[in-house]
Amino acid sequence: MTRRLLTAAVVLLLVGAGLMLVRSGGTDDRTLVAMFPRTTSLYAGSQVKVLGVKVGKVDAITVKGTSVEVRISYDGDVELPADVHALIVPPSIVGDRFIQLAPAYEDGEVLADKATLGLDRTGVPVELDETYSALDKFATGLGPEGANADGALSRLVTATAKNLSGHGAAFNQTLREFSDAISTLAGSSGDISDTVANLEALTGTLQGKDAQLRQLVTNLARVGTQLSSQRNEISSSVTELQEALGLVARFAADNRGALKESITGLTTVSGVLSRRSRELGNLISLVPVGLTNLANIYIPKNWDPSKPWLTKVDGRAGSANLRGAIFDDLDTQLGFTLGAVCAGLPAEQQVQLAAFCGALTDAGGSLGAVLSQAIEQGSSGVAARRGSTSLSGMMGGGS
Helix, strand or coil, rough: CHHHHHHHHHHCCCCCCCCCCCHCCCCCCEEEEECCCCCCCCCCEEEEECCCCEEEEEEEEEEEEEEEEEEECCCCCCCCCCCEEEECCCCCCCCCEEEEEEEECCCCEEEECCCCHHHHHECCCCCHHHHHHHHHHHHHCCCCCCCCCCCCCHHEEEEEEEEHHCCHHHHHHHHHHHHHHHHHHHHHHHHHHHHHHHHHHHHHHHHHHHHHHHHHHHHHHHHHHHHCCHHHHHHHHHHHHHHHHHHHHHEEEHHHHHHHHHHHHHHEEEEEEEEHHHHHHHHHHHHHHCCCCCCCCCCCCHCCCCCCHCCCHHHCCCCCHHHHHHHHHHHHCCCCHHHHHHHHHHHHHHHHHHHHHHHHHHHHCHHHHHHHHHHHHHCCCCHHHHHHHHHHHHHHHCC
């Protein structure tokens, strides 16, 4: 029995030693110095934890001027982040306090051994007596010797109670919606920041254009006054415009087919004119000279502009020389142009102008020959008859 007990004791000792080796990881403890403004209820031997797990203890507490220096030792295999903070945590109102190191290490730079944490990286809890003192000061400030010296606070509380009576649900809903609005604004902080920046830039621009903006506002006020004084006329004009637009709409609806046909014909004519733009340009260049010569043809030799009444109607005589000259000048260009127009007309217009175009073709494309025969020989000759008929049709038929 004694041998068995000794054997079990040895086994337990070996297991305990193995656990201690595993726990320490074969490494030495590390140290850390933390400066606190005070260390109420914190003593040497108090626990040091990370995420609630004990990793070390407080070795010593020393007063250094107006601060307290706390020396901490923690397991060598525990890594702490370089930006770690030390906080004194009270587990309950009455009980031992401990130091919490946070945050826990995940990755990045590791806190060096024998590092020092300043007051900006440590924190202490609010003490109970400080809370009582603050509440006492607050109550004194609201009491009869403070804000309620003349009963103003009492009246405010009474009026608020009356106003909120029966509106608890609505007030609760308002607070909830206000909370949602704050959350939405918090999620849009970037957009709000950009909006504020843009508004600032706009304000700066407007500030530099103050004189122009004042003038603009003044002019707008004048325009508004003028329109106000003529509101009856404007109303009548709008009414008449509405009626006119109604008439146009009805006209377009009643004549839709005719309008479509006219537009189609106009498109065709425009196409022909576009294709013959060069010939038309040449014709326009010759028109002034031709019209001048035509006018000179019909000015009688015995015409006296200062005494027109002396000229007898039956006694007028034209100038044959001028007539021949103008026809010689216009013959080639007009004949070529009109021949090209005849060739480019749509089928329907070719039928209507078949007489004139045929006479021009029979005359070899010479418009001068057609007109000369019509003037000198009257209606004799096939080409002259066909030309006269076509010209009569063109002038009277509206082709």
